[in-house]
Amino acid sequence: MIDFTPKKLPKQARSRASFDAIIEASAQLLSGGTYEALTTNHIAQRAGVSIGTLYEFFSNKETIIAILAERRMQALVTVMQNALIPASSMRPWEGVAHILESAVATMVAERDVYHALLRQIPFVRQLPAVRASRAAMTDFTQMIRVRSADVLNLPAPEMDAWLISQMLSNAILEIAFRNTDAATRAVLTRELARLTYRMAVGRDPEAG
């Protein structure tokens, strides 16, 4: 197992700037090309930093990617957390829809980066931060769900929750990565909320 921890954490302002520049240079490069075309020398160049400096901070290429992924996943979770406040005053499935919409919007804004990270780089899926963000996604929807009359009346609650979590996070990616317009994505996201409600509660949110 590789250790995806930065070699040394930047303390001083100048270091901090280089560290960030490297991470964000990777994001830029990733959004303009594929992971295959991403080289450490390119990253350093784009970051305006020497290759030697890059290796002062990161012991290898994977670590850079891991930290970039961590940042973006954390951003996603934060966005969803913020969406939670308005969501709690909505009807349950509309609250879920609102949260999903905010997540999709965040990913669409950096579609290529998220796509490269989550679909082109095998090890990213295994990263703790990525796993955590999957779990978070379910948590948010669960918080809403418990407010509905039915508690999860399913025979294997944990497994069902895991399944819903997997399906939901994958579906969000599919919507965000789909080559379509904003309107279609909006409809898809709302329908996803509805289907999620159906799975979790066992009836349509609009049903008597």
Added chain:
Amino acid sequence: MIDFTPKKLPKQARSRASFDAIIEASAQLLSGGTYEALTTNHIAQRAGVSIGTLYEFFSNKETIIAILAERRMQALVTVMQNALIPASSMRPWEGVAHILESAVATMVAERDVYHALLRQIPFVRQLPAVRASRAAMTDFTQMIRVRSADVLNLPAPEMDAWLISQMLSNAILEIAFRNTDAATRAVLTRELARLTYRMAVGRDPEAG
């Protein structure tokens, strides 16, 4: 767009053997390591064939992978087609469960190969055969579903069908790739069938 067609189709028995050996050597290598470590020279060596022969049949490395993926995906579809016969005499959601179980079982038998293909090699997802197998997966479950009283009473039928299809095929992969025992996988698969029923029909299969 690259053409993932073999250079030359094997006619004689000797050729056929080499062709197959190359494809299956790739599968073996893929199940024992990562895609990154898969080299054409290794494939040739493992297949007991010279590197020159490999390039007689395949114009590049990607083509080999594409054909391997095609074969495995076709196998998956065939397995599901065979499961359709017994499924049609079962209660709807149990029929779906049966089909999903057969698909999961097929993938589990070659877990590493399917995992490498579908999760480590970006371009495989785009392959026609892979897209087709996703569609097929939904088709099979739909065939069963129409037998239930409710037709898909959802506001955006096409989009909902697309969403269900994405969620279902991703969930199957998650179950097959999950590090767990057969029993757990069996429960997960049955629950997946139940959740799919809930999404499509709008109530629990066991509900009045």
Added chain:
Amino acid sequence: MIDFTPKKLPKQARSRASFDAIIEASAQLLSGGTYEALTTNHIAQRAGVSIGTLYEFFSNKETIIAILAERRMQALVTVMQNALIPASSMRPWEGVAHILESAVATMVAERDVYHALLRQIPFVRQLPAVRASRAAMTDFTQMIRVRSADVLNLPAPEMDAWLISQMLSNAILEIAFRNTDAATRAVLTRELARLTYRMAVGRDPEAG
């Protein structure tokens, strides 16, 4: 030194056809691409012959080229020989012009082939047939020259003849390979004849 002799000379009609097909397939391929892109497998395919058969007749790739070059150079000499008859009844430098024109015309008709042979394939220049054709070129012009009043009044007759021969044959190639129209080439060729006359005789052909 390599032996550029065909392995076995074709006796029967069928062999003769294959042998010729191989040579002419090379010419075709050469006129549609560069020497670098010319492979024996391509030649065999274009000739409608198996690669095994190709190696029945020619022991290696170079031999094929050598024989093709021989043929074309012989053709060139023949063309010039035929031009000699009308040339002998013209005024000396116009006779030379006529001969040069016929040579240029022959090369232009297969520009790419002659260009590939004489400018892209190093060893072709060393071939006896090619050397012979250079010599022939001078011979033809000499035959005309002796008819003029001045015999070669130069201090080192042999060396001067060699120099003129080299310059003349190179100039013909330059004219034939130049990217220009037929009219310009015609003027260039006639001027070449004039310059040759000046070199050989020591005055302008039109001078009193």
Added chain:
Amino acid sequence: MIDFTPKKLPKQARSRASFDAIIEASAQLLSGGTYEALTTNHIAQRAGVSIGTLYEFFSNKETIIAILAERRMQALVTVMQNALIPASSMRPWEGVAHILESAVATMVAERDVYHALLRQIPFVRQLPAVRASRAAMTDFTQMIRVRSADVLNLPAPEMDAWLISQMLSNAILEIAFRNTDAATRAVLTRELARLTYRMAVGRDPEAG
């Protein structure tokens, strides 16, 4: 069209040494074997540099050759420029002879390198530096020629100048590459100057 410019121009002394070592290693290898046998790995090895370093400076094999050719051609032009000073105080055709002699001498000193470059590597002929050196050769001889009483009294001055330029530069190569002794080469070069005079002026330099 390919860009035959070095990737990165050497700034520091260490770089400069590597850069030069690579170019000169190519020259050495070229003079000891054929172009076909010239590989980048060999060049790097002979230069005492890693293959990676070679590709730091040159984006491909052709670029190395192009720069070597440029250097040698520039050297040739410089030599001729230096020969121009003494030449201007000689009688016209002897001045030309002097210039040609200096050019031949320069090429003979590295016969194999010049031969490989100009006769074995097709694309070298097209290089700007090579074309320029051809033009330069004619320029030098023209400068002398105008001093003679006759201006180029030929019907198509431009075409005649082009023809003479082609013939002259080719003839120089033929003399330099010919397998002979220095004395013979000296005679040939002087005779070449005489023939050039005859072409350009229309009479023998020694004629009344």
Added chain:
DNA sequence: GATGAATGAGCATTCATTCAT
């Protein structure tokens, strides 16, 4: 005789990483 599948040495090139300056 003819075939064409098979060979494999060898090539140009890349890129993560190191370490002398």
Added chain:
DNA sequence: CATGAATGAATGCTCATTCAT
């Protein structure tokens, strides 16, 4: 502390030639 020149193992792929059928 930062730099960037240097490294070199490793990769995908080509093609003249052979030889079992």
